[in-house]
Ligand code: SAM
């Protein structure tokens with residue numbers, strides 16, 4: 251039981267109970283909105299936090315009231331021995347729920363074991379239902395594997411969310427068919443506004459598809475769309491269509507309308523803590539972990555950065571040392 255005075259609460263009164271870990275920056279896809287096609291400088295492996303370091307971090311944050319962890323990347327299933335890491339992570343006292351975000355290319359191989367290692371839900375990224383468009387967007391011909399993962403998850407009743415980044419000129423025709431996935435399956439389909447983290451500061455994102463436009467497009471076809479409750483820390487505006495088994499959500503990731511209830515910390519693949527997706531790193535945690543700093547020192551450092559947290563994503567963006575966003579989402583984890 252975490253003592254009340256130990257719980258991480260930021261300077262705006264928001265309780266932090268969720269850590270997102272980018273366990274690698276490597277990926278087997280090259281989604282154009284996330285990574286450039288070539289010329290990617292992956293981190294040398296020794297620069298990634300080791301599993302032992304991540305388990306220590308998990309234990310430390312659990313002692314500060316974090317009870318939810320998501321593994322992301324890059325592609326988590328690219329990293330060697332991820333399942334045995336998950337199994338150890340699952341034994342961390344205080345961590346009640348572990349989740350994973352994946353592109354689904356390799357994931358189907360692990361489905362039988364996922365629940366055994368404590369995974370509570372899977373977020374599967376799938377930007378289209380068309381194999382040809384999939385190859386254009388991800389620059390790899392892997393749709394069949396992602397589809398295999400999707401249906402494998404559903405067959406096993408593993409709680410599943412499908413994430414689709416909505417992009418002008420790419421997958422707009424997929425919005426309605428994607429919602430229709432939730433007609434016969436108890437899946438939550440989530441539409442994400444495109445953000446500028448594509449690893450290429452020259453490719454600017456103009457937000458042509460914001461959350462309102464996405465919703466309108468769906469309501470034009472399904473007027474019987476109703477807003478439904480979402481958990482208070484959710485980034486997603488949630489909806490249900492009468493008669494459908496599942497739901498859909500819209501994530502205003504660029505409009506940033508959800509910041510006032512944000513409960514999350516991120517650790518990048520470089521081992522840097524971010525208190526907001528839009529800051530460029532507020533604490534070099536890898537340095538502390540490798541310096542031999544005690545748990546207490548690390549807790550104090552976390553408390554300090556959480557105590558100086560930007561109010562929202564717009565304020566966080568202004569605090570950046572390098573104002574132009576040129577990181578790839580693959581090092582941040584989404
Ligand atoms: N490789 C895994 C995957 O694709 O699910 C996990 C890492 S990926 C960076 C995590 C999430 O970030 C994915 O759902 C992906 O669609 C989303 N993402 C990546 N780049 C984005 C961008 N520029 N704008 C919005 N979402 C993005």
Ligand code: SF4
Pocket residue numbers: 277278279280281284285323324325353375579580
């Ligand atoms: Fe890889 Fe995920 Fe980025 Fe696509 S979104 S390139 S699958 S890390």
